[in-house]
Amino acid sequence: AMIGSAGVESDSQASPEAAGTRSGGTGTDQGERGVDRLRLWKMMVQLRAYDERATLLQRQGRIGAYPTFWGEEAIQAATALAVRDADWLFLSYRQNAVPVLRGLAPEQAWAYFRGDPHSFFDPSQFRCAPQCVPLATHLPHAVGWAVGRRLQGGDEVAVAFFGDGASSEGDAHEAMNLASVLRAPVVFLCTNNQWAISTPFSRQAAVDHLSTRAAGYGMPGVTVDGYDPMAVFAAVAEAVDRARKGRGPSLVEAWCYRIGPHATADDPSLYRDEAEVALWRQREPIGRFEQHLLDDGLLDTQDITEAHERAASAMRAAGHRLDGMPPPTGEEMTANVLAVPPASWPGSSAPASVTAEP
Amino acid sequence: AMIGSAGVESDSQASPEAAGTRSGGTGTDQGERGVDRLRLWKMMVQLRAYDERATLLQRQGRIGAYPTFWGEEAIQAATALAVRDADWLFLSYRQNAVPVLRGLAPEQAWAYFRGDPHSFFDPSQFRCAPQCVPLATHLPHAVGWAVGRRLQGGDEVAVAFFGDGASSEGDAHEAMNLASVLRAPVVFLCTNNQWAISTPFSRQAAVDHLSTRAAGYGMPGVTVDGYDPMAVFAAVAEAVDRARKGRGPSLVEAWCYRIGPHATADDPSLYRDEAEVALWRQREPIGRFEQHLLDDGLLDTQDITEAHERAASAMRAAGHRLDGMPPPTGEEMTANVLAVPPASWPGSSAPASVTAEP
């Protein structure tokens, strides 16, 4: 059964700056059930602006193939808001904008998609592991990191994002079992958008919800409406709180739909019905959330228009900064691979360390 | 909750010969709930004799390290009896005697443990895949075989044995999920003997029973008393029947205890309490089953003594045949690796195909 919004106190220590959004909106929100909804909304707006600009940059050839997350903003923003600033987020490629919520410059995030190593960042600076390409392989990292922090006396929690497709990989199972055996402070957050490239969820697993897997690991499992930021916030906050209190890992499934293509190169019309997509597009999270905020008098339509315009122009500016980023140099191919590189580097056909024959 | 004996018709087509035991016992069993209990008992007795002889052969240095399955006879015999002769069994090292139930000579099975390639056999001859060393890696084989047979119009079922330790491997998860998505006719049979070498089940998983994993794949899961052959028979027969009818895979957990060491080289006193072991040894399946058969008048004590003696002397003879088996030759190192070997074989430093320099 799907769970909707439920009340839970956020213990987020994140500063508005950390969210990387400028303040705005006329009303103030003392926090419905402790959630700063305006802040949450602004994070979603920022993600939307980032995503739409990235898609444009790809069309203009300024970046290569890009995996849009249009519609998954509620899951990502609510999760970022539900954790503490010191908690780490372990990301898949579709969460490539999450570090931006924690201060990474959008142009540096986009640089990844133009194949630029200057997109690489220090995870500890944003408490975000780099986006992971091989499905589910970052889940064991979250477990190891969480156990490691606990061993050092920390009380941080790790949240690991993964998809419905990734759930079929052995690493997802090994990570969840290992985490439950070690009672690691980890939240496994599955964005079930019902598609893995062209593979529908019905072909990925023989269950209605992946949260049913949790019981097999002795951990709580819940499915929430991934388009309802308050519901996601509540479920993640509860799981994070549980983990921080030493009561072990949880599995949260955010049920949604991949409204966009798998990536810009993909043509979904080959494998799914546009009518179905249209249905889900109507339910997209931002418009729906804004309606609530309007109803509650926290915003007026002008705030909304302005906020989207502000966010869009900020991203437009970031796009120009991207174009201005210097290209990488050849030396960077071997840079940072090893702390102690062999004398012969850059290797390949270079005989560097080798003295010529007499 | 643990499930005990439950009535189910066996659809086994296996002939007594296939079981490789000579008939014996005074009473006749028209079959309690369709199960030929005398036959089942004789299979267990044969397995016990095989196992105890193998342990002796190891002590005498006639074979190398050997993984005893003492106490797991009920699970293996009941499963072999609950399936049809054409159904395939996918085995782990601890089921090394199961092919013997289907006619493999004990000495050939033992030859494996003296490092003799003459232990290799044709799986189709005994409908048994060779014992698998890397944990859980044979589970995907069972799925592929089952799907393959169905594609060719067969109605055979695959039963895959694995342990509590193996359940933590990614391949176990990938196989169960793949099987459920493809509705493959597979029975996943977990022998949960509560130990993985020195690792207790409590350190292997954070659940009371591994059958709880089944729900996460949309398949039935049940835990039965692994020392009760009738209970194992009932659960396996039901799962096999379901699979054969096209209703997909099942997970059966046979709950027991690894009474012996992991293998002959292992010293369990380093990591577990002998008192606990003693408790479980009292519950061992053969004595218990014989008491039932005595109570029901199917056997008298003399039948029992004679059957064990017969089985023991048959195994003693097999031991002598093992000693008489010719050792492998060096050519066998490259034999059978490839149907089309390169001209240069046996490779290594041999320049065979290469003409000498002028």
Add this chain to the structure above:
Amino acid sequence: MAGIVCSGIRDRRAMTTVVAEKGDAESVTLVQAVDAALEAELAADPRVVLLGEDIGRIGGVFRATAGLQVRFGEDRVIDTPACEAGFVGAAVGMCLAGLRPVVELQFDSFSYPAFEQIVCHLARYRWRTAGATEMPAVLRIPYGGGTHAPELHSDSPEALFCHVPGLVVVTPSSPSDAYSMLRWAVRHPDPVIFMEPKRLYRSTRGTLPADPEPEGLPRACVVRPGKDVTIVSYGPSVPTCLEAAHVLAGRGTSAEVLDLRALWPLDEEAILTSVRRTRRCVVVHEAPRSCGVGAEVAAVIAQHAVFSLDGPVVRVAGLDAPFPMFMLESRYLPDPERVVVAVEEALR
């Protein structure tokens, strides 16, 4: 080694000048040749089945299986969940059931999660069953760089498979070879790692040879004859070497280009025959240098033709560093210039 007849001398122009319509059997891309070969084998043998991620509805991310599920059904062209170890393991089980599975691993790096199944089972099952069970599976692996792909979508893991006993490793460098070698691979009784140079999927065109009569193992092929130096290469680097040979010809150096095609077993005879004639050798591949196929080629020469050498055996390879983010890939990949420089070193 008996083997496929060499598809003959072929230089870069011959590989690229022909331009025609998509699907035209007279002129197809390499990826179309793969599709055509699979279609032919599916039609010829009911035991052939395909499995992998997204190979059905969309015909694979490269469209190498386009149209095959529609024609042969979901039971023979199987879309799997995302579980490489699971479906490669399933392919092993299908072989036990008498099928001939052809598995697509979506990209080079996604063969790594299936590594245990490949090494422990696919490569050893025939041996472990005293030759009673054949493992006629084919693992199709689109590999290599040059496609502006994301991280971990440009690896060249072929040498890893060459080091694993029990696997045959082959790679084509032209549409016609892709077609005949893949049809051969599907019929071959042993497991074949079929490395597909994804950079060449659409960059070159060729013709589909008449139905091959597969036998033996693929042999190396002289794609350009020469007398001053032997350039040994394979797969995606062959066009690069042909271009370098073209440049060298302009400078009066006659370079022979040998396309290995089979990486394991290696056609040692062909390598040694050519090198003993030219007395110079350069080996080119984009995979990392250490313990790569180039090392094996050089070692074979060092053991069996050392007295025939008039110069060092020079390797042009990828770096012993991760394949870079794609803005840098053109610097990582061997290009004609680096090959020319290496040849000059070999001629010193």
Add this chain to the structure above:
Amino acid sequence: MAGIVCSGIRDRRAMTTVVAEKGDAESVTLVQAVDAALEAELAADPRVVLLGEDIGRIGGVFRATAGLQVRFGEDRVIDTPACEAGFVGAAVGMCLAGLRPVVELQFDSFSYPAFEQIVCHLARYRWRTAGATEMPAVLRIPYGGGTHAPELHSDSPEALFCHVPGLVVVTPSSPSDAYSMLRWAVRHPDPVIFMEPKRLYRSTRGTLPADPEPEGLPRACVVRPGKDVTIVSYGPSVPTCLEAAHVLAGRGTSAEVLDLRALWPLDEEAILTSVRRTRRCVVVHEAPRSCGVGAEVAAVIAQHAVFSLDGPVVRVAGLDAPFPMFMLESRYLPDPERVVVAVEEALR
């Protein structure tokens, strides 16, 4: 390359004649040296943690971690479930948290299920984070044959790791090297694949050197000097080569035995210096021949010392076939006789 000072000339007798009590620091087995090195590093640095299957209560199936859980607790000596990808991946995460994990993979072949984590993450994480995160993990892998072990317990996968960019691969051949090299590995900032020759765990004894001051990378070491031929080897094959050198000495051939110790990066300088002096070379290892470490050594020589060679570079290696069932392993493993024959071929 700056590096560990060579632990000096050492021939087989010196490695075996000393016989003493278990645990006696003056004379320990190789497995005791491993245990002692881990104990020293656990005591020296609170960031060091151990994880693997059965390493705690029983101190590992080889007792290489005996007594460590009792002394350092279950939080630092962690028994894991049976999930190699999971706990190697967890080690990557521990590095992100600032720990220095030392992982035991129970046997060589059980590194395969962790292959994706090793190749995609352990080897690339530092690069992927612009050098901001170090991966000071050590993967301890007992490898090789000669122990009458079951199937898939005798593989030698070292060359696979040498071909993977981003990993340092080392292997000791004596108790003293095992001690100093492992202590170095735990302190090294990059991921180290520490291959432990399980055949030598208890067959040889040596002494524990005074606390090493780890720096740089291990270098090759001349374990027996000679002038007529260079025998290059490593790990479990070194005693075999020393025995062969002994036999050859009796026949008037002075063989130099070079123990590589570091398989990646290779100490090319040491190889070339020795071969240019002896002008002959034989490479010995038990791993399969194709694309093995021996191929790399031969290729380095063929590129940089070809004019110094007076004979072919001969490889003595395992077969390109699965490691056999143990009744046949003595025929599979390189023995002194095969090395002697190869040397005679190199001297032809």
